Amino acid sequence: MPLDSIVVVGGSLAGIRTAEALRRKGFAGRLSFVGEENEKPYDRPPLSKELLRGDREPDQIRLTKPEKFDELELDLHLGVRAESLDPKEKRVTLAGGATLDYDGLVIATGASARPLPGAPDLDALFTLRTLDDALAIRAALEGSPRVVVVGAGFIGAEVAATCRRRGLEVTLVEPLPSPMARVLASDIGAVCADAHRDEGVDLRLGVGVEDVLGSGRVERVRLSDGKEIPADVVVVGIGAVPNTAWLEGSGLEVGDGVICDATCAARAPGVVAVGDVARWHHESYGETIRIEHWTNAVEQADAAAERLLAGDGEVPPFAPVPFVWSDQYDLKIQAAGRLSPDDEMIVAHGSLEERRFVALFGRDGKLSGALAMNRVRQLMGYRRMMREGVSFADAVASARA
Ligand SMILES: Cc1cc2nc3c(=O)[nH]c(=O)nc-3n(C[C@H](O)[C@H](O)[C@H](O)COP(=O)(O)OP(=O)(O)OC[C@H]3O[C@@H](n4cnc5c(N)ncnc54)[C@H](O)[C@@H]3O)c2cc1C
Structure with missing residues (x-):
């Protein structure tokens, strides 16, 4: 049966690329687009790189040109959160109580930065996920603060590199023995570690953060080896958590992401999931995986749109070879x-x-x-x-x- 109305929840990369794919593939019905952030879709990779360095401004990181955005003829709901889903009634309820009925639903709610467990509420203690986060960190980097970055994964390592490029004193703290150690062989991790040291980062490997201390605002960081590092700004980059809280009680299967089959279909009629929030069965790997990379969100958007528009028809499994990039110095x-x-x-x-x-x-x-x-x-x-x-x-x- 042809679909008359599709709701996309999540107003960023995966959401907008799926909306574009739906229109490109001929969907002419009502296309509602719900995003918690007030912003039209923007690109996140520059947040830890060009935008944080001050080499780009928010207007330069939009994901879709204004005229192309208008051509999509979206029923726009920005600055509003989807609060719940009723898959039996095929209805999404927004904050404030408005409801959107759908024939097809795209879940593209991404992920949020994981906060430092037990961290106190202090000024200048940041995580980095949104444009607002990046602008707040950028403002805090004015005035030559001493920066401590917690976590040397991709985002933490990029933030450390950007802060050094801004001439700031930077300490990078990582409990594992080398940067990006969850994915990189130790030899390559060592190359990255040397690069940070050569650029003047005080790299503390194999040591965790026990506490962030200060009164009102950040003053120092206490490490698990007992040492304390003075800090004016602390940026925590210790991973991300998929945004599935709004699906609680919906009956949709969720487990570290929205569980999908090999074609991105979630376990409810007419529902697909895309991007950082999707955990789908990857046929070539023979297991369910969730990927937090830009290219995956883009490629999966096309596959999910295809799935939705095909109804019960056959579509090929989505089984890409993952791809990620990172720029540091x-x-x-x-x-x-x-x-x-x-x-x-x-x-x-x-x-x-x-x-x-x-x-x-x-x-x-x-x-x-x-x-x-x-x-x-x-x-x-x-x-x-x-x-x-x-x-x-x-x-x-x-x-x-
Ligand atoms: C700082 C940073 C740098 C990065 N750099 C790179 C890089 O160099 N290379 C790379 O491959 N990847 C990089 N990534 C990862 C890449 O940006 C993500 O994979 C991509 O943003 C995923 O897109 P998404 O749309 O699935 O999720 P998100 O970008 O997280 O977007 C989800 C959107 O949904 C909204 N939302 C959540 N819940 C609700 C709700 N209930 N109702 C309505 N809206 C909701 C959120 O507010 C958000 O706007 C980076 C990420 C960050 C944060």
């Missing part, structure tokens, strides 16, 4: 596949010492991942090989040919 890092520190690794091009290389990762005889640092052109070829299921040995041989 002059390091351009790009990774494809599923990296794990336990994988077999060889440096196929360049060298770690030069900080210009492509590393290949193998698991169960297959090429499982590739990471490029300042040598990004070759990466897409390896991403294609992963899609084709090329063996690790053949990928290494092709690199050496």
Whole structure:
């Protein structure tokens, strides 16, 4: 049965790209677009990079040009939160009590920054997820504060790099033995650690944050080794949590994300999930996964739109090779596949010492991942090989040919 009305909940990358895909694929009915933030969709990657450095302003990071946005003819509900879902009635209730009935629902509510457990309520203690967060941090970086960044994952490492580029004193604290250690082999983590040290970051590895202290505003950070670091600004980057609280009580299956089948369909008629909030069955990996990367949100938007418009018809499974990038100082890092520190690794091009290389990762005889640092052109070829299921040995041989 053709759909007359679709509601998109989540007004950012996954939401707007799904709305665009729906229109592109011919959906001409009512398309409601609900976003908790007051902003029209904007891009998050610059928040820890160009915008925080002061090289870009909010108007320069919009995801859709104004005229293209208008062409979508959205029934817009910005600055308003979806509070609950009734999948039996096919109804979304917004804050304030208004309701939106749907034939199709797109859940694109993303994720929120994970707060530091037990952190006190102090001024200048930040997490970074939204444009408002980034502008508040940027304002706090005026006046040469001493900055402590908690967590050396991608976002924490980028914030540390940006603060150094602004000439600030930066301490980067990470409980694991190297930056981005959850995904990077220790050799590559060590390259990143050296880069931060060379740029003048005081890098504290293998140590956690026990407390953030101050009266009214941040004054110092106490580490698990008992040391205290003076701080005027603290930015916490310790991961993200999927925004599913509004679905509680709906009966929709949720578990670290909205659970979906291989085609992005959630467990209720006419409902799909997209982007950081979606946990779907990845057929090639044989398990459910959730990915917090920009490219995944964009690629999944197309697949979810296809799923919704096809009704009960067949659509191909969504089984991409994940892709992520990170910019820190002059390091351009790009990774494809599923990296794990336990994988077999060889440096196929360049060298770690030069900080210009492509590393290949193998698991169960297959090429499982590739990471490029300042040598990004070759990466897409390896991403294609992963899609084709090329063996690790053949990928290494092709690199050496
Ligand atoms: C600082 C930063 C830097 C990043 N840099 C990179 C990078 O370099 N490379 C990369 O690959 N990825 C990067 N990412 C990740 C990338 O931005 C995310 O994967 C992407 O934003 C996911 O889009 P999304 O639409 O699924 O979720 P989100 O961007 O989280 O958007 C979800 C939206 O839904 C809204 N919402 C939530 N709940 C409700 C509700 N109940 N009702 C209405 N609206 C709601 C939220 O307010 C938000 O606007 C970065 C992320 C951040 C935060």
